[in-house]
Amino acid sequence: MTNSSLLSRLSGILWLSPVAMLAIVVASIPFRGFDLFLLAFPAMAVAAAIGVQLMVRRWMAPLPKLNALIAEVSQGRFNGRITEVSEKGELGALCWNLNDMLDQLGAFFREQETTFRCNLDGKFYRHTMPVGLHGGFRKGLLNQNTLLEAMAGQKRAAMYTGLVSRTHHLNTANLLDNLASNQNDLKVITDKMRVVTELASKTCEDAEAGKALVNDVVERLTGITDRISRANETITRLNARSVEINRAVTLINSIADQTNLLALNAAIEAARAGEAGRGFAVVADEVRKLAESTKHASESIGQIMSTLSGETSYMLKDSVEMRESANASQAVIAQMEARFTQFHESASQTMTNADYVHDLSFSSLVKVDHVMYKQRAYVVIDGQNEECMRAIGVDHNNCRLGKWYNEGEGRQLFGNLSSYGALLAPHAKVHGSVHAMTKLMDGPWQTNQALQDKIIDAMEEAESASREVMDLIGRLVDEKHPGMVL
């Protein structure tokens, strides 16, 4: 519009001179008469006007394009350009400068938009490229890089916090269950240990009672020995007495012999009659003495006999007591047998309980190991930790549980139980999932939400397999000690 009016105004001015010339020629006719030659001037002026108008029209050709383009730019659209610029003068330069300006603007906005979008998508490596941009555009893009870096840092931190908080959440929930399982184990161990202590104290009591009984028996047996030696002494004494009796009997025999001789003498003296009175009196005196001796001897025998009867009653009494002692000892020994039976039972119960407690405490240790393995995995997620990284690199054959399972007591003592076979797969899965997690951690999880989800998935799989492992370890012990389950 401006252009056409500008061009028409120019045309107006251009056409003024031929019109004025024509007017002068027409006005001169009354004074000088019609002169055809004079018409040549307005004709030339017309030709000049046409020529100039065409030239101006060509020179100004870019103006409507410029106008349209600037109008478009003012609407926020930078994709238009002016092409086929034939004009070499100021207008041509204006067109190229406008193009350059739009190139700068276009590149600037594209860089800005692309880098923001990439940053939001987690492609933090895409910085703005200020090469080729000028002045404020360049500075703007450099500033944007600072901004992008800060955004990336924030997003990385947020992603880190996100992962850590999700794993902590996962960990806390499972750790509590794991600890509860160990707590339960410890509770059972404590209860069982109390039973074992009670059994041990009972065993101790039984042993003490047994010892008292043995003392009693020993005492009784000592009494019997005393009595036997006393009986021996009595018998010795009796023997001695029987020698005395023999002597007495010999004495009586000699008395009898002498009495016989005296009787013979008396018979002889009686035959001599006469003088019988005096001699007989002597014989009678001798017989009297003999009778006295015989009386002494029989008294002595009577005394010996009474002593003998005393000793005999002693011996009888001892033998009665000895029988009682022996009877009492038999009762004590029966009691001792009962005590020892109890003692044996207590000891074997103690052993069963101790065996169970041993298995349970070992299984609890294995569980703690297993929980620690997972804790190390969480530590690795928390921040790279070389030591934990190395520790969780172990596979399911070489951790404590794996070694116990493959080579140790596990196979030996539990190998024939059904829970034993079931343990292998979930245990391998715990290690497998944790290894998968560490591999994923090598990736760009700080920018990639999907990757982070995969990490959480791997840990959830590990936790779920781990629950199975913990459960199976518990069942393994229960299966081996069916009578022990409280």
Added chain:
Amino acid sequence: MKNRITPTSVEKVMREEDFIVSMTDLQGRITYGNRIFIEFSGYSEQELLGTQHNIIRHPDMPRAVFKLLWDTISGGSECNAYVKNLAKDGSFYWVFANITPLFDPNGAITGYFSVRRKPDPKAVQTMGEVYRLMLEEEQRAGARDAIAASTRLMLNLLSEKGLSYDEFILAF
């Protein structure tokens, strides 16, 4: 016409403060080229407008690069690439190209906008070597399997480094 140009070993080096800007329609015909484009390509504006953009394609460039480029931008994403271009006089110039789609107000792609900057010399050296290997692979595989073969080569290289194409290209 473009095949008649004999490449020479004369190199033109881009300046830090300039960039080449060009636009094409959906078919790759040039609709705009800035003065730096005119200067480096050696063609006049009249010669460039309406011509296929591959008028400046250098025979040292593997075809797979352009396949990747077109696949990427026609999908609506930006594409960054180191490219060796052929000028009208047979000389060559390396650029770091950033090509983005042009959208109309309805979000439909109407053409492409290409900004080509002065490349990092280290990147030129590396990519020159990569392209040489890819080109050899293309020549070995024959015309029909050329692109697949050299693409495989590039993907192997990237997976060895554990990087995406963009990460690799933007890391220089």
